[in-house]
Amino acid sequence: MPFSEITDIAAKTRDGQRLDAADGIRLFRSADLHTLGELANLVRERRHGRNTYYNINRHINYTNYCLLRCRFCSFCRPYRTDTPDGYQLTVEQIVQQARQAAEAGATEVHIVGGLHPNLPFDYYLDICREIRLACPQLHIKAFTAIEIVHFSRIARPRLTIREVLNQLRAAGLNSLPGGGAEIFDPRVHAEAFKNKIGEQGWFDVHRIAHEMGIFSNATMLFGHIESVEERVNHLLKLRAHQDASLAEQSAHFNCLVPLPFIPAGSGLSDLPGPSGLDCLRTLAVARLLVDNIPHIKAFWVMQTPKLAQVSLNWGVDDLDGTVVWYDITKPSGDTHQEMTVEQLRALITEAGGVPVERDSLYRTVTRCRPG
Ligand code: V47
Numbered sequence: 304m305p306f307s308e309i310t311d312i313a314a315k316t317r318d319g320q321r322l323d324a325a326d327g328i329r330l331f332r333s334a335d336l337h338t339l340g341e342l343a344n345l346v347r348e349r350r351h352g353r354n355t356y357y358n359i360n361r362h363i364n365y366t367n368y369c370l371l372r373c374r375f376c377s378f379c380r381p382y383r384t385d386t387p388d389g390y391q392l393t394v395e396q397i398v399q400q401a402r403q404a405a406e407a408g409a410t411e412v413h414i415v416g417g418l419h420p421n422l423p424f425d426y427y428l429d430i431c432r433e434i435r436l437a438c439p440q441l442h443i444k445a446f447t448a449i450e451i452v453h454f455s456r457i458a459r460p461r462l463t464i465r466e467v468l469n470q471l472r473a474a475g476l477n478s479l480p481g482g483g484a485e486i487f488d489p490r491v492h493a494e495a496f497k498n499k500i501g502e503q504g505w506f507d508v509h510r511i512a513h514e515m516g517i518f519s520n521a522t523m524l525f526g527h528i529e530s531v532e533e534r535v536n537h538l539l540k541l542r543a544h545q546d547a548s549l550a551e552q553s554a555h556f557n558c559l560v561p562l563p564f565i566p567a568g569s570g571l572s573d574l575p576g577p578s579g580l581d582c583l584r585t586l587a588v589a590r591l592l593v594d595n596i597p598h599i600k601a602f603w604v605m606q607t608p609k610l611a612q613v614s615l616n617w618g619v620d621d622l623d624g625t626v627v628w629y630d631i632t633k634p635s636g637d638t639h640q641e642m643t644v645e646q647l648r649a650l651i652t653e654a655g656g657v658p659v660e661r662d663s664l665y666r667t668v669t670r671c672r673p674g
Contacts, residue, residue, distance in 0.1 A: 307333075307335045307338045308329075308333055308334070308335055309329060309330060309333050309335055309338055309339070312326045312329065312330060312342075313338055313342055316342045316345065316346065316591060317342075317345070321594060322591055322592050322594075324532075324535050324536065324539055326591075326592075327534075327535035327538065327539070327588060327591075327592045328531055328532060328535050330584075330587075330588045330591060330592075331531040331534065331535065331584065331585075331588055332531065336580065336583075336584065339584060339587050339588070339591075339617075340583070340587055340616065340617045340618075342587070342591060343586070343587035343588075343590040343591055343617050343618030344616050344617060344618060346590055346591060346594070346618065347590055347599070347618045347619070347620050350597060350620070351620045352657070353655060353656050353657045354620065354656070354657050354659045355615055355620055355621070355622070355651040355654070355656030355657060355658055355659065356598065356620060356621040356622070356659050356660075356661040356665065357621070357622045357623070357624055357625075357644075357647045357648075357651070357658065357659075357660060357661070358410060358411055358623070358624040358625075358660065358661050358662065358663065358668075359407070359408045359409045359410055359411075359624055359625050359644060359660065359668075360404070360409050360410065360411040360412065360413055360623070360624035360625060360626065360627075361400060361401070361403075361404035361407075361409050361411075361412050361413070361625070361626070361627045361628070362412075362413045362414075362415075362626050362627065362628060362629050363392075363397055363400050363401070363412055363413070363414045363628070364378070364414075364415060364416050364628075364629070364630040364631060365391065365392045365397055365414060365415075365416040365430070366389075366390060366391035366392065366416040366417050366419050366422070367379060367380045367388075367389060367390060367416070367417050367630060368380055368381070368382040368386075368389050368390075368391060368417050368419050368420065369417025369418050369419070370382075370417075370418040370419075370420055370453075370498075371417070371418055371449075371496070371498050371499055372498070372570070373485075373495065373496035373498075373499055373570075374494075374495045374496065374569065374570035374571050375485070375495055375496065375524065375527050375564055375569050375570070375571050376496075376569055376570075376631075377565070377567060377568030377569040377572075377632065378417065378630060378631045378632070379417050380417075382419070382420045382421075391419060391422065394426065394429045394430055394433055395433075397414070397430050397433075397434070398430075398433045398434055398437050400412075400628075401434045401437065401438050401441060402437050402438060404438075404441070404627070405437075405438040405440070405441050407625075408644075408670075409441065409624075409625070410440070410441065410442055410662045410663065410668060411441065411442040411443075411444055411624070411662070411663045412434065412441055412442075412443055412444070412445070413444045413445070413480055414430065414443065414444070414445035414446070415445065415446060415447050415450065415480060415482055415631075416450070418449065418450065418453045423457065423459075424454050424457055424458040424459075424462075424467075424470075427446065427450075427454060427471065428470060428471065428474045429474075430445070431443055431445070431471055431474035431475035431476050432474045432475055434475060435474065435475030442477045442478070442662060442663040442664075443475050443476050443477050443478075444477060444478045444479065444480050444663055445471075445476055445479070445480070446471070446476070446479060446480075447479070447480055447481075447482035447483035448479070448482075448483050448484075448500065448504065448505045448507075448508035448509060449483045449499055449500050449504070449505075450483075451464060451467055451468065451471075451479070451508045452464065452500050452504055452508065454467045454471075455467045464507060464508055464511050465511050465515065468508075468511060468512055468515055468517060469515070472515070472517065476517075477517075477663065478517060478518045478519055478520075478557075478663055478664075479508070479509070479512050479517060479518075479519035479520070480519070480520055481519060481520030481521040481522040481556070481558070481559070481560050482522055483499065483500075483505060483522070484505050484521060484522045484523060484524070484537070484541075485499070485522075485523075485524045486523065486524065486525070486529040486533050486534070486537050487501070487502035487505070487536065487537045487540050488502075488529065488533045488536065488537070489501070490533075491528060491529050491533055494528055495527060495528055495571070502540065506540075506544055509521070509544065509556070510544070510547075510548075512554065513548040513551070513553045513554045513555055514551070514553050514554075515553075515554070516553060516554045517554055518554045518555065518556075518557050518663075518664060519554070519556055519557070520556060520557055520558050520559070520560060520600075521541045521544075521545075521556045521558070521559045521560070521596065522559070522560045522561070522562050523537050523538065523541075523559070523560075523561050523562065523585075523589070524562045524564055525561055525562070525563060525564065525577060525581075525585050526563050526564040526574075526576050526577025526581060526582070526585075527564040527566075527571055527574055527576075528571070528574070534585065534588075535588075535592065538588070538589055538592045538593050539592065541556070541559065541593055541596065542592065542593045542594070542595055542596075544556075545593070545595045545596055546595060549595060555596075556596045557596075557597065557598060557663075557664065557665060558596060558597070558598035558599065558600045558621055558665075559589055559593055559596045559598070559599055559600065560599075560600040560602050560623075561582075561585050561586055561589050561599075561601075562602060562605050563576065563577045563581075563582045563585075563605055563606060564576050564577060565605060565632045565634060567634065579610055582606060582610055582614070583610070583613065583614055583617050586599060586601060586614045586617055586618055586619050587617045587618045589618065590617075590618030590619070591618070597665070598620055598621045598665060599618055599619050599620060599621065600619065600621040600622070600623055601614040601615075601619040601621070601622055601623075602622075602623045603622050603623060603626075603642065604623070604626055604629050604632065604640050605632055607634075608642065608646075608650060611650070612650040612651075612653065612654050613654070615650075615651065615654040615655075615656050616654060616655070621661075622647060622650070622651070624642075624647070625641060625642055625643065625644065625647070626640055626641060626642065627639070627640070627641045628640065628641075644660075
């Protein structure tokens with residue numbers, strides 16, 4: 304093999320040795336993109352072969368009113384009567400969407416929203432209870448760590464994180480999505496999302512969830528004001544948390560979702576956002592550094608379907624799902640962002656993957672398919 308500036312990292316990876324922060328930084332800076340992609344693909348194939356996962360799901364964003372003003376966010380709206388495009392869904396509307404999803408074959412609803420100033424904790428419990436009643440089989444993956452903290456503050460009497468999770472689980476919640484991790488770094492936190500919980504708050508929620516046997520996902524929002532070093536530190540903190548969860552034999556992170564920053568409409572809209580190659584590189588480095596989270600997801604809504612497809616040979620093994628509606632980022636301005644099962648499977652097959660429908664815990668879903 305020709306000499307590469309990352310030959311030593313390639314050797315470590317091939318030997319199954321763990322990479323460190325310095326390796327991660329060099330991978331981010333290396334010009335040898337082909338070796339990087341090849342290594343990420345090697346690790347992906349060791350774990351999953353060519354199996355490539357998707358699910359039939361529906362994302363539901365229950366309100367865009369939010370107490371926070373994170374600079375990277377284009378979704379939040381102030382809670383005022385003169386906000387033209389502010390909205391909040393009723394429990395009935397949410398259940399209706401969940402029912403439609405279940406009828407269309409969905410196995411999961413992914414429910415998140417802004418921090419609403421005056422919806423009570425009962426609203427969130429009712430969402431879970433009513434969906435559970437209407438669609439007993441549907442997996443409810445809902446509420447990011449910051450929402451869980453918000454519920455603990457608004458509940459009367461106030462509740463601990465554990466009590467909030469307990470009540471939500473009793474009402475029907477199954478797992479937590481990975482949102483809101485952003486970048487675990489005090490500088491980035493202070494500059495881009497200072498009123499949101501930071502590293503400790505986010506990990507506390509996921510640690511308690513894992514201790515309780517509630518599985519969750521992890522994210523990293525990249526391509527805004529963070530440095531390469533801050534990305535690497537973020538990924539290594541997720542890896543350390545996962546080590547601890549696995550050692551406890553409790554629940555753990557199922558997947559890691561690196562989310563490319565989409566500037567349009569945000570308070571950081573002067574930034575360009577990450578390039579296609581930066582997205583691919585970040586997904587590949589995530590696969591190589593975070594060796595203990597089984598699945599690396601390219602969320603096609605944010606990565607674009609075309610790049611998500613390419614990433615399937617760069618360490619990624621999961622595309623998320625049919626989605627249907629998505630309000631948090633909408634590059635074309637339209638919240639209807641849907642891929643059919645046929646489209647997802649065609650993307651995967653063309654990339655040399657074997658499409659596998661999964662449920663929220665990555666168990667294979669078997670259905671009769673035409674042809
Ligand atoms: O928490 C907000 C991010 C997240 C922008 O767990 C932005 O399986 C890009 O977490 N550009 C929500 N990203 C999405 C999310 C997610 C998506 C798909 C699957 C899973 C999973 C989780 O989106 C937010 C925030 O980190 N975000 N604004 C933006 N302008």
